[in-house]
Amino acid sequence: MANSVLPGWPVALAADSIDAGCLRLKFSRAGDHPVTRQGFVEMAPTEVLDSLDQDTSVTSPNNKVIRIENLHKTYDLGEVKVHALRGVSIEVHRGEFVAVMGASGSGKSTFMNIVGCLDRPTQGTYWLESVDVSTLNKDALADIRNRRIGFVFQGFNLLARTTALDNVELPLLYAGTDSKERHERSMKALHDVGLAGREYHMPNQLSGGQQQRVAIARALVNEPSIILADEPTGNLDSRTSVEVMDIFQKLNDRYNITIVLVTHEHDIAKYAKRNVVFKDGRIRDDSLVEGRISAEEELKRLPPVEED
Numbered sequence: 001m002a003n004s005v006l007p008g009w010p011v012a013l014a015a016d017s018i019d020a021g022c023l024r025l026k027f028s029r030a031g032d033h034p035v036t037r038q039g040f041v042e043m044a045p046t047e048v049l050d051s052l053d054q055d056t057s058v059t060s061p062n063n064k065v066i067r068i069e070n071l072h073k074t075y076d077l078g079e080v081k082v083h084a085l086r087g088v089s090i091e092v093h094r095g096e097f098v099a100v101m102g103a104s105g106s107g108k109s110t111f112m113n114i115v116g117c118l119d120r121p122t123q124g125t126y127w128l129e130s131v132d133v134s135t136l137n138k139d140a141l142a143d144i145r146n147r148r149i150g151f152v153f154q155g156f157n158l159l160a161r162t163t164a165l166d167n168v169e170l171p172l173l174y175a176g177t178d179s180k181e182r183h184e185r186s187m188k189a190l191h192d193v194g195l196a197g198r199e200y201h202m203p204n205q206l207s208g209g210q211q212q213r214v215a216i217a218r219a220l221v222n223e224p225s226i227i228l229a230d231e232p233t234g235n236l237d238s239r240t241s242v243e244v245m246d247i248f249q250k251l252n253d254r255y256n257i258t259i260v261l262v263t264h265e266h267d268i269a270k271y272a273k274r275n276v277v278f279k280d281g282r283i284r285d286d287s288l289v290e291g292r293i294s295a296e297e298e299l300k301r302l303p304p305v306e307e308d
C-alpha cells in the first residue's frame, strides 16, 4: 500500500471485507485504535487499492442511487405534530442490499414513502440518481416513481382475476410500452423470479410465496433504479420467506439491482448486505452484515415442502 491512502491514516491493516461492490478497510496509526472506513465500489479490489491513492473519498459520486441529507418529516395533525423523521442522512450505492430495521413507529415506513417518491419531506434534500426529488411537484414525483422505483408490499397487492403475466405487464402498460415488448419483458421477469410456466395462473391459483414473486417480477419489469420492499416476508411462513430472500439475493448478485427492504426480523435482515436501524425518527445504527447468509444455502438445509 502506498502511504497516502487516507490523510493522517497511513497504514491499511487489512481489507476487512470485500463483497460484491462493497469495500471495508481497517486503518491504524501508531498508538491509536484501528478505525474502519467503508465505501462502495464497482471495481476489482486491486484497482480499488490503486484508486485510493488518488481518491480519498473512496466512493464515486455517479455510483450513488440515493443521497439523503438531513431529512425531516412532521405530520401536522392540527393540535399535535408528529416528528416521524428527525434528521436522517444516508447514501445508498448501486448494487447495495439494505435492510431497514427498527421498532414499530420508529419512522421506517415514513422513510420508505419518501424514498419511493410517494411523499415529500418537510425539510431536507433527497437526490435520486442525482435528481433532486425533494422539491418536485406531485406529477413530477409520480413520473419519476413510475420510471425509477419498483415496489414490493407485504400484502403482494396483485390484481385479482388477472393473470400473473398481466399483473407484471401493468407498469409497462402505464409507461406506454407496446404490447410485443410488454409481453417479452414480462415473460422474462417471471422467468427471472422462477415462475416460468405459471404465467397464466390467477393470483388465487398461486401460493403466497409465488404471489410475492409475481409482485417482485412486476417491480422489476420497468428496470427501476431501485426496488423498495416494505415487510415483503411479513405474510409468509419461514421457508417461503427464505425463498423470497433467495430471489432478492439473486437479483442483487446477478443484475446488481439495488434493494432497500424493511423488516423487523433479524433473521431476514441477515440476508441483506447492510443493516440500517431506525430509532425515534433517526438512524441509530448503520453497519455491514457480518457473516451474511446465503438464502440458497439455507434452503438446502430446510426441509422441502410440496408446492402445487
Ligand SMILES: Nc1ncnc2c1ncn2[C@@H]1O[C@H](COP(=O)(O)OP(=O)(O)O)[C@@H](O)[C@H]1O
Binding pocket: 075, 077, 082, 083, 084, 102, 103, 104, 105, 106, 107, 108, 109, 110, 111
Ligand atoms: N400519515 C400519518 N399521519 C400522522 N402520523 C403518522 C402518519 N404516518 C406515520 N405517522 C406517525 O409517524 C411515526 C412513524 O411512523 P412509521 O413511519 O409508520 O413507523 P414504522 O414504519 O417504523 O412503524 C409514528 O408515530 C406514526 O404514528
Ligand SMILES: [Mg+2]
Binding pocket: 108, 109, 110
Ligand atoms: Mg411501517
